[in-house]
């Protein structure tokens with residue numbers, strides 16, 4: 001009995017120590033500029049590391065967006081400090097489950113859509129490339145649309161310079177992330193936490209980053225990228241590993257949910 005007590009106690013100490021360690025490496029500070037004033041942001045997740053959404057919000061003078069996003073403390077009507085919500089609040093960023101589960105429980109309907117109006121697949125998913133590459137004769141004027149309703153979970157530039165948007169979907173309680181890369185530009189007013197439907201353009205096709213011509217690189221994986229509670233996808237490295245593992249298990253992302261034709265003229 002006494003041995004058990006000490007075993008539990010030491011386990012608790014180890015877990016506590018590990019938690020503090022993880023919190024200390026997870027919390028970082030980043031400068032944010034609103035109306036030319038400098039604010040410090042404490043964040044734990046890589047999805048707001050890129051301040052693209054903040055600059056868009058700033059440009060549109062949507063300071064309330066930033067306040068809503070980060071649960072800011074407001075003094076004298078100004079945001080003096082913004083910090084990332086706790087884990088509980090981050091869940092508010094997820095797509096409300098009711099909308100999808102209600103719809104799918106009553107009438108079966110098509111949830112997944114193609115990401116472009118006009119498209120041709122130039123590369124299918126395979127190990128090392130867990131995504132579809134899609135071109136369009138409209139090239140830089142082809143709008144990119146979400147493949148399902150969801151919430152913007154990431155707006156960032158990858159190490160090669162590709163403009164990327166990620167969207168979190170919650171369909172019948174299962175979390176998915178769709179990732180759209182090489183965009184030439186983001187749609188205006190895009191910010192992390194913004195709910196989007198299949199009809200909202202998130203940007204234009206482009207060739208930013210590691211790309212030889214205008215195309216969309218789209219990956220759909222059944223995990224929540226940037227969600228620190230998702231052990232498979234809490235960061236981009238894990239996402240790549242997990243996405244490739246799923247392809248190795250014959251999970252073809254978008255193609256697992258809808259039939260992706262080799263070319264199409266309408267979504």
Ligand SMILES: [Zn+2]
Nearest residue numbers: 131132133217
């Ligand atoms: Zn690709």
